[in-house]
Amino acid sequence: MPSIDVNLLADLQARGLVAQMTGDDQLNTYLGEGSRTLYCGFDPTADSLHIGSLVPLLTLKRFQDAGHKPIALVGGATGLIGDPSFKAQERKLNTADVVESWVGKIKTQVSAFIEFDGCDNSAEVVNNLDWTVGMDVLTFLRDVGKHFSINNMINKESVKQRIDREGAGISFTEFTYMLLQSFDFAELYKRYDCSLQIGGSDQWGNIVGGVDLTKKMHGGKAFGLTLPLVTKSDGTKFGKTESGTIWLDAAKTSPYAFYQFWLNSADADTYKFLKYFTFLSVAEIDGIEEADRIAEGRPQGQRILAEAVTRLVHGDSGLEAAERITAALFSGALESLSESDLDQLKLDGLPATTLSRKELQGLSLTQVLVDAGMVSSGKQVKDALGRNAVLINSHPKGAEQNMDIDKCFPVSDAFYGRFYIVKLGKKKYHLFELGD
RNA sequence: GCAGGGGUUCCCGAGUGGCCAAAGGGAUCAGACUGUAAAUCUGACGCGCAAGCUUCGGUGGUUCGAAUCCACCCCCCUGCACCA
Structure with missing residues (x-):
């Protein structure tokens, strides 16, 4: 029997992680009384999850750490339909085999965040297609x-704009999505005694639907809790x-790019x-915020955030790679990099292109940088050239050299x-390796 | 099927014969200021180093000239009808 952390809900609330929940303090009591089973669904709408899914994913883990049993549901069925919410x-519609291949990838991803070690509250991954x-x-x-x-369904806020708005509309297929998701909850209740569903706040309508259906079909007591949509201050x-x-x-967003994303968070969002x-812990985070507020200059929050999340998603090696590149590029001392360092940067995920001098002949710099994917159009390079914002191995280039x-x-x-390391603007770097 | 409304550059959204590569806003990129932050200011923002080239659902047409006018077609929305 895992030990239950009775302060779970209070901690979630302190983190700002509770948007809405059913049953108010009933849920708190319910969670405090024993190990419960909860689930969260992830629809395969792409071949990978993105950082938006991290919030519910980590919340599942928080529940597991507090002694509850998490189920990650991958929507092999719901992914075939499409959630109309908001x-x-x-x-x-995606084809069945595409969705199926995505289900496999997302199952693997999801599994990395929760524990399956066979303890009493070890996690499960299920597919609603089953x-x-x-x-x-x-x-x-x-x-x-x-x-x-x-009557009830068309009054849902989540489909309101599709019902009311001119130029939109909703098919019966998507309209039925809610029934499928609700049925998932009822089914998981039956199979695993799963009594809580969590999800993004856009899922509120679907979750409440599931709570109701579980009651109606099985007379079960079920709860719902939603997490806030992540917003930025700007x-x-x-x-x-x-x-x-x-x-x-990592194949779609390198650990380095991932790390940089978090490092670039606005102060107003970081904590x-x-x-x-x-x-x-919330106390630790408050401490960091306070220290940053008092300190002059650059805050630590972003770095701590970038390190923590990168380690969580890409592991220690991914974090090391990201930090290695960051240190090399942003220290301003490119010359100090050894040959093996440069080879390593490539492997670490710094965007890189290999070219021969022959291939370069007749091309403009703008063309080369566009082909390498540094920018989407030559205009941007031209603009940067005109402002001395293109550096190749630390030497500024001008428009006349284009x-x-x-x-x-x-x-x-x-x-x-x-x-050659090409720097465009303040933080875009690309490694070129030139042969003969 | 009928009637009405609509499809404009990443998004929203002006434009209804030349002054339109197409207002304005957002997003994005670059510069200054900074802390690889925000805010602010400046510049860019269809493609092209340039000459120039290609756009306004599609195809044809009218015209010296079309995103703007005409014809047909495709798609979306609303209502009605059909299904009964």
């Missing part, structure tokens, strides 16, 4: 559908950068993120005869 438009694929429509309509009121969308989404998959994304590729990559400047 979506402005109907989404395109109990929906064999179900026929009539059974579904009679056993599940009958418990839902359309109002822009969390989890995106100019180069796109921050994924958990909140520490509470959301790390296991540091067409003279040999002056951009002079043999005499190459590190160890083959490496």
Whole structure:
């Protein structure tokens, strides 16, 4: 019998991790009385989860650490349908085999965050396709559908804009999503005595649906709890950068890029993120915030955040790689890098391109940097060139050298005869390795 | 199927014959200031180093000239009808 941390809910609240919950203090009492089973669903809408999913994922772990049993549900079924909640438009359906391949990847990812060591509250990973694929429509309509009121469903905030708004609309398929998710909860209740569902605050409608259905189908007592949507102080969308989404998959977002993402958090968000994304105690985090407030200059919060989350997602080796690159590039002493350091940077995930001098002939610098993926258009390079913001092995290049590729990559400047580090703007780096 | 509304550059959204590569806002990029932060200010923001080239759902047409006008087609939304 795992020991129960009765302060779990209070801690979650102190972290700002509770958006809404059913049953108010009933849930607190319920969680304090014994080890409970809870679940959170992750739909396979891509081949990897992104950092938005980290909040519920880590919350599952927090529950496990407090003595409860977490179930990560991968939506092999729901992923075929598409959740309409707060979506402005109907989404395109993915094919069954694509979704299936994503399910596999996401199962693996999810599994990294919770413990399966065979203890009493060891985690489970399930796929809702397992109990929906064999179900026929009539059974579904009679056993599940009958418990839902359309009147109720169309009044849900989550589909309101699709019902009201001109230019949108919702298909029966997506409208039915809620029934599927609700059925998952009821099913997990039956199979695992799962009595709590957590999820992002956009899932509130679906979660409440599941709570109700569990009651109706099995007379079970079930709870729901939602986590806040992660927002940024400046109002822009969390989890995106100019180069796109921050994924958990190292092949899609390198540990270095991942680390940099967190390091670049705004002060106004950093301490909140520490509470959301790390296991540091609230007291520790408050201490860090206070220390940063008093200290002059650069705060420590971002670094602590970046280290903690990168280690959590990419492990010690991923963190080391990220820190190695960061130290090399941002110390301003590129010349001090050894040849093996440079080779290592490539392996560590610093964006890199290999080219021969022959291939470069006739190309403009703008073209080379665009091809390497540093920028999306030559205009941006031109703009940077005009402001002395392009440095190649620490030598600034100007617009007049754009067409003279040999002056951009002079043999005499190459590190160890083959490496060039191009810096564009304040923090974009790219390694070029030139052969003959 | 009928009627009405609509499809503009990443997003929102102006534009209804030339002054439109297309207002404005957001996002994004770069510079200054800083702490690889925020705020602020400046510049960029279809593609191209440039000459120039390609856009406003699609295809044709009218015109010296079209995102703007006409025809047909495709897609979305709303209502009605059909299904009964």
